[in-house]
Structure formats: structure tokens, C-alpha cells
Amino acid sequence: MPKHKGIKLRYIISILVLFAIISTTFVNMYTSNLLFQETLSEKYLNKNYEYAQKIAYDTTLLIDELEKNIKNLASTIGSEDFD
Secondary structure, X not given: OOOOOOOOHHHHHHHHHHHHHHHHHHHHHHHHHHHHHHXXXXXXXXXXXXXXXXXXXXXXXHHHHHHHHHHHHHHHHHHOOOO
């Protein structure tokens, strides 16, 4: 029987299947990494926005309280004699 030189069809199909598996794995890793970064960035921005809203609310309360205290102090100073 003569021996055939060259690559057998079985090896070509095996290499193609292996290439398909490896390329699919890399594509999945790449897309999941992009999605993870996008989700992480979105969560980070949302947390920062919520924190900024809380700080703005707390600052408003503090300024309102300071305004009340200054008005009370002004009325007290204006109505009493101090030595």
C-alpha cells in the first residue's frame, strides 16, 4: 500500500475544531470583560450620584439650621443690652 504524503483530513478537522473552541473562548472572555467594566462603571457612577445627593441634602439642612441660629442670635442681640 502506498503511503499518502500530506495532512490527513482528520487532523485538519481536529485543528479547525480546536481553533473554533479557542477563538470562542477568547471572544467570550473579551465580551464578558467589556460588559463587566461597563456594569462596574455604571454602578460606580450611580453610587457617586447617590452620595452627592445625600451630601447636597445634608448641606441644605445644615445651612437652614445655621440660618435659624443666626436669626435667633440676631434677635437676642438686638433685644438685650450687653455690657
